[in-house]
Amino acid sequence: MATDTHARDAAHDTARPHDTARPHDTAWPEDVAEGAVLACRDLRYSYLDRFPALDGVSFDVIRGEKLALLGANGCGKSTLLKILDGLVFPDSGTVHAFGGRLTEDNLEDEQFNRGFRSRVGFVFQNSDAQVFSPTVREEVAFGCLQLGLDRQQTLARIDDVLAMLGIADLADRAPFQLSGGEKKRVAIASVLVMNPEVLLFDEPTAALDPRTQHWLIELIVELNAAGKTIVLATHDLDVLDTLADRCLVFTEEHRIGRIGTAAEVLGDRRLLLDVNLVHPRSRAHR
Ligand SMILES: Nc1ncnc2c1ncn2[C@@H]1O[C@H](COP(=O)(O)OP(=O)(O)OP(=O)(O)O)[C@@H](O)[C@H]1O
Numbered sequence: 001m002a003t004d005t006h007a008r009d010a011a012h013d014t015a016r017p018h019d020t021a022r023p024h025d026t027a028w029p030e031d032v033a034e035g036a037v038l039a040c041r042d043l044r045y046s047y048l049d050r051f052p053a054l055d056g057v058s059f060d061v062i063r064g065e066k067l068a069l070l071g072a073n074g075c076g077k078s079t080l081l082k083i084l085d086g087l088v089f090p091d092s093g094t095v096h097a098f099g100g101r102l103t104e105d106n107l108e109d110e111q112f113n114r115g116f117r118s119r120v121g122f123v124f125q126n127s128d129a130q131v132f133s134p135t136v137r138e139e140v141a142f143g144c145l146q147l148g149l150d151r152q153q154t155l156a157r158i159d160d161v162l163a164m165l166g167i168a169d170l171a172d173r174a175p176f177q178l179s180g181g182e183k184k185r186v187a188i189a190s191v192l193v194m195n196p197e198v199l200l201f202d203e204p205t206a207a208l209d210p211r212t213q214h215w216l217i218e219l220i221v222e223l224n225a226a227g228k229t230i231v232l233a234t235h236d237l238d239v240l241d242t243l244a245d246r247c248l249v250f251t252e253e254h255r256i257g258r259i260g261t262a263a264e265v266l267g268d269r270r271l272l273l274d275v276n277l278v279h280p281r282s283r284a285h286r
Pocket residue numbers: 047048051052053071072073074075076077078079080
């Protein structure tokens with residue numbers, strides 16, 4: 001299957017044009033888990049100093065795992081993904097990525113920035129906020145230009161990734177004229193073309209039809225099987241068996257209430273009620 005081949009090749013393609021620089025605050029936190037690629041310690045963040053989003057959040061992301069961020073509306077999942085992608089910076093606490101400290105200052109360093117951006121990709125919940133080029137082909141080419149790939153490498157990667165996502169026929173269309181599901185494929189293509197090691201997905205299955213949801217779930221599983229580390233935010237308990245090795249459950253006070261396997265979390269109805277992931281009158285999840 002084209003997806004499988006590409007993803008596996010991509011996972012083995014470890015050479016990067018600009019490997020993440022490590023001169024900036026290289027030390028990991030002392031208690032970091034073995035195999036961690038990202039490590040957050042005591043993250044706190046409020047919007048406009050008034051609206052709390054994260055209140056003391058610490059965890060590691062382990063290379064090759066599928067980690068689900070779970071919690072009710074407004075608990076802080078999207079904010080955390082933005083922090084992991086270096087789009088938002090915590091008021092306090094630390095984020096380490098691949099051993100280097102992820103800070104606004106370090107991301108201003110071109111080499112660090114390219115290294116980090118080539119290793120972490122973020123698929124937004126709202127594809128309209130992600131796709132902006134005049135054509136799908138240019139949209140997907142954008143990431144390659146960021147990486148500094150030459151024209152031939154860029155063209156080959158674009159063809160590959162468009163075929164992998166089944167959107168070769170959309171290459172010359174304007175992204176803003178596509179349907180929501182088509183835009184989502186384009187947004188994913190624009191991220192995968194950079195061949196990142198870590199993929200962040202915000203509510204990946206939201207607003208997709210059942211067939212497209214199924215396709216995307218399978219794609220995430222295949223990417224993970226090919227070696228990609230996955231972090232995804234979701235409210236959809238039904239996808240956890242497939243999409244989560246571990247779940248990080250947020251409370252509505254913007255803290256982590258529990259870290260456990262999908263089975264542990266799904267089996268804990270009290271927890272799911274407490275964090276508003278099930279309704280008291282709903283059937284037990286299983
Ligand atoms: N731009 C913003 N300005 C002010 N407050 C914000 C902003 N974005 C988010 N917030 C607040 O931060 C908190 C966390 O929001 P966030 O979007 O991270 O939650 P979430 O867990 O992703 O929710 P959802 O499940 O609805 O997507 C919420 O209380 C929200 O009101």
